[in-house]
Amino acid sequence: MATFVNERSFIMKTNQKEHIMETALQLFASKGYGQTSIALIAREAGVAQGLMYNYFDSKEALLLAIMEQGFAGVQESMAVYAGTHSPKKALELHVEATFAQVTANKNFWKLFHAIKMQEQVQQFLDAEYAHAKSFIIKTLSGNFKKLGYDKPTDEAKLFFVMIDGLVIHHLMDAKTFPLHTIKKTIFQRYHI
Amino acid sequence: MATFVNERSFIMKTNQKEHIMETALQLFASKGYGQTSIALIAREAGVAQGLMYNYFDSKEALLLAIMEQGFAGVQESMAVYAGTHSPKKALELHVEATFAQVTANKNFWKLFHAIKMQEQVQQFLDAEYAHAKSFIIKTLSGNFKKLGYDKPTDEAKLFFVMIDGLVIHHLMDAKTFPLHTIKKTIFQRYHI
Amino acid sequence: MATFVNERSFIMKTNQKEHIMETALQLFASKGYGQTSIALIAREAGVAQGLMYNYFDSKEALLLAIMEQGFAGVQESMAVYAGTHSPKKALELHVEATFAQVTANKNFWKLFHAIKMQEQVQQFLDAEYAHAKSFIIKTLSGNFKKLGYDKPTDEAKLFFVMIDGLVIHHLMDAKTFPLHTIKKTIFQRYHI
Amino acid sequence: MATFVNERSFIMKTNQKEHIMETALQLFASKGYGQTSIALIAREAGVAQGLMYNYFDSKEALLLAIMEQGFAGVQESMAVYAGTHSPKKALELHVEATFAQVTANKNFWKLFHAIKMQEQVQQFLDAEYAHAKSFIIKTLSGNFKKLGYDKPTDEAKLFFVMIDGLVIHHLMDAKTFPLHTIKKTIFQRYHI
DNA sequence: GATGAATGAGACTTCATTCAT
DNA sequence: CATGAATGAAGTCTCATTCAT
Known part of the structure; x- marks a missing residue:
């Protein structure tokens, strides 16, 4: 009882x-x-x-709690495709996982992208975000290297900002920037 | 006197x-x-x-004036390459003009990207921004069509968000995302 | 059971x-x-x-309960030397009892002296405190009269504020104002 | 104009x-x-x-400004009798100056005595107050020494707390503790 | 035009007190 | 008796905006 x-x-x-x-x-x-x-x-x-x-404790602590919860979701999601894959499969899974994350968590990502450019907030984001960012780019770079790309790191950065840019515009205007349609164009471009 | x-x-x-x-x-x-x-x-x-x-009239009016001045710069800059060009040249000029804009006007673009995701602000941005956005995509789409791309509009959108994503990350972390280095990778990818 | x-x-x-x-x-x-x-x-x-x-019933009631408990201690302590004594012995006992009270109950007296000047609080202190104060002064006055002092009431008031002043400073800075050292000077002054 | x-x-x-x-x-x-x-x-x-x-800047800063203004008055007042005097005259002037200060500035001194026992406030009072306190005691001590007192420092401390205690009680209950009447008893006691 | 003192609404935060469990 | 989540009034402070000079 x-x-x-x-x-x-x-x-x-x-x-x-x-x-x-x-x-x-x-x-x-x-x-x-x-x-x-x-x-x-x-x-x-x-x-x-x-x-x-x-x-x-404060309004900022509430924001921080929300951000941490959101990041926890990202890490879970990244763990899914962390295993060894063919480089193409890895690229595919990165895109799929990212889009799934964003679709499942639209509000979090809208908030994140709205907030990330404000210097004052970057401090507590940086610990989590900068690390994730460089990890993703390093991983992508490894895959592009295996695929024989000329400058794999630059390719990785370009791939990363492309996905990110698409996500940002999707969040602002989902009709004009539908993830799953444009995804096909991405896959064609990279022969995935 | x-x-x-x-x-x-x-x-x-x-x-x-x-x-x-x-x-x-x-x-x-x-x-x-x-x-x-x-x-x-x-x-x-x-x-x-x-x-x-x-x-x-108000703090918001000050912001509006700043935004309008910034957009005026964009229109000027777009007018430069509005003439008839080969599609490849047009793509090249779009990239060059965008990067030049951003480099010359870092503060404006930082502010713009920080503000653009807030619904409340979107209202007065939309008039100017949505129009520019769709104009750019239409123009890019025309060029990709001339170049024989399969789905020129989706290509245009992808190209657009890629450039935008790169600019955003450059504004946040110029060292990791240098415009002029990554530009080369872009040009290679599109055979420009 | x-x-x-x-x-x-x-x-x-x-x-x-x-x-x-x-x-x-x-x-x-x-x-x-x-x-x-x-x-x-x-x-x-x-x-x-x-x-x-x-x-x-309330935070203030808690304070009141604490104060009453503290005052009860004072009355007990005063009862000890309430019997008939020689005037000098009475003065001595007053000092000793006061110092013993303060030493045994530092927190209560710190609180009391911190609070006693706030008009709002004085109301419920006054009933108990004003009475004790005037009783002490009357008693001291009687003793000074027996000792042949010129203006026994003024002497009593002076004696009272001297002890009180010493206690207050002792509570704030026990090292600079040690009760038992300065007590000797008091006793010399009054030929106790 | x-x-x-x-x-x-x-x-x-x-x-x-x-x-x-x-x-x-x-x-x-x-x-x-x-x-x-x-x-x-x-x-x-x-x-x-x-x-x-x-x-x-804040409520506390307002308090601080008030306290500083009050202390400035004390220093002015102490400067008046800082010159060389006979020790008896010095004692007399100390008492007179203190009482004049208190009479002219009742609210400040009520506030000061109400606040001085709160640990948290002591920090910013200490700089000004502790210094003044030890200066006064040292000066009094010098005078009592010249007058041939046995333990001049203890005498000084006792004198100091007596004056302070009288002031405190005067501020709480001016009728029972009139400065100028009791002052005479003080002067008699010290043969001033 | 130019100043900056003054306003007042509204923001964040604290805390004594209540009440369902 | 005991808990602690929940309340709501009140407090400190910020800031866009106004206005007399």
Whole structure:
């Protein structure tokens, strides 16, 4: 009996925190971090303003928690195709995984791309992001080398910014930039 | 005499307005629009806070003026290669002109890319930006068609997001993403 | 059996109430009443926040309870030398008892002296404090009269504020104002 | 003409800042620092809340400014009797100057004594206060030595806490502890 | 045009207190 | 009795904007 109560209250707590994070993510993504007030998040989430501070030390800590959760998703997703593959298969999986990530997590990626250019925020993103970025480029570079490309690192960078650019424009205007249609053109270009 | 005085004050005014816009652009680009206060802009520009409102109705109007000035630069730059060219030359000129624009106007493009994902701002950007975007893609598409590409519109979109992605990453990390080195890889890929 | 359980729970309760009061006193004394939150007291005492309100109606009631407990100590201590003594012995005992009180109860006296000048708090202190103060002065005055002092009431007031001043400075800086060293000078001055 | 305007606006500015400080001092002294909100100060001073922050960086900075102004008064006052005097005259002047200070500046001294026991505030008081305290005790000690007292430093400390204790009680209850009546008893005691 | 003091709405945050469990 | 999640009022502070000079 007591166990049941504890479980339920644990679930409630978790849900409440999750609920706040989801509401905040949605608002941050659509209005921007700076334009989203704590008051609005609380109102939309249907909780009192003060409750936010039971779960997060500050508005910035809330943002950080959201970002970390999002990055955790990326790492999971990257782990999927980390195994040894043929270089072509690896390129294919990178694209597929990236698109799947973005599709499943649109709000997170909108927020991420909106925020990443602001110097002040880069500090706490850099630890996680710069590392992921250089890891991806190194991996891509290895694959392009195996495929006999002339300057594999430059090819990798170009591939990376192409995927990233496509994702960014897809997030802003999904109709004009549909991932799965343009993906075919990418695969043709790289003979995947 | 009076004419001279008027001219001088006109010049002063123009210079001061320009000076404020440049100061604001630099601060917006480095700290973000929301994190830059009118007080800071005035202090950095060496003018009184109230003076801003002689030139701009509001902080948002100041941003709008900066954006419009930036877009005017783009149109000028696009006009350069608007003439009839061979499709390859046209692609080359597009890349060159874009990179030249970005290099000459780093702060504007940093600000633009930082701001473009926020729904609220998109409204007044859309009029100018969406139009430019679709114009560029249409032009690129025409060139890819002339070059015999299979799906010229998708090729154009891919080309566009690739250039854009490269520019974005260059603005964030110029050392890892040098425009002129990676440009060569682009030209090779498209046989330019 | 039931009696035993009741006794135990009664003891627990008493101890817990005492424990909360002691924790609160220590925090009030070191951080100040206003700077000490209920949350902190509960955390330091190792109990739930809500539990406080089973024992005390409010934060102010907790303070009041602490103050009353402290004053009870004073009255006990004063009872010790309330008997008939020679006037010199009475003065001596007053000093000794005061210093013993302060030494045994540093936190309470720190809190008391930090709080006593705030008008708002004086209201509920006044009932207890003003009475004690005037009682002490009256008693001292009687002793100085017996000793043949010219203006015994003024002497009593001076004696009182001297002891009080010494205690206050001792509480703030015990090294510079050691009670037992300066006590000797007092005794010499009054030929005790 | 322009000079006149400048002068007047300078005076206005100065007055406004002074006016806020005086209002704040009065409220801090009567309600306590923690119990006095910025909103109340602004309301009492008849200005907007935001204006406070044109003159003071924070509520604490406002307190600091008030304290510094108060201490400046003390130093001025101490300079008056800093010259060479007979030791008796020096003691007399110390008492007179202290009482004059307190009488002229009741609110400041109420605030000071209410605040001085709070650990957190002591940090920025210590620089100014601890120095003044030890200077006064050293000076008094010199005088008591000249007068042939046995343990001049302990005498000085006792004298100091006696004056301080009297001031504190006078500030709380001026009727029971009138400075000028009790002063006579002090002077008799020390044969001044 | 130019100044900068003044405004006031609104942001983030804290915290005593309540209440369902 | 005990918990601690939840509340909501109130506090400090920021900042775009106005206006008298």
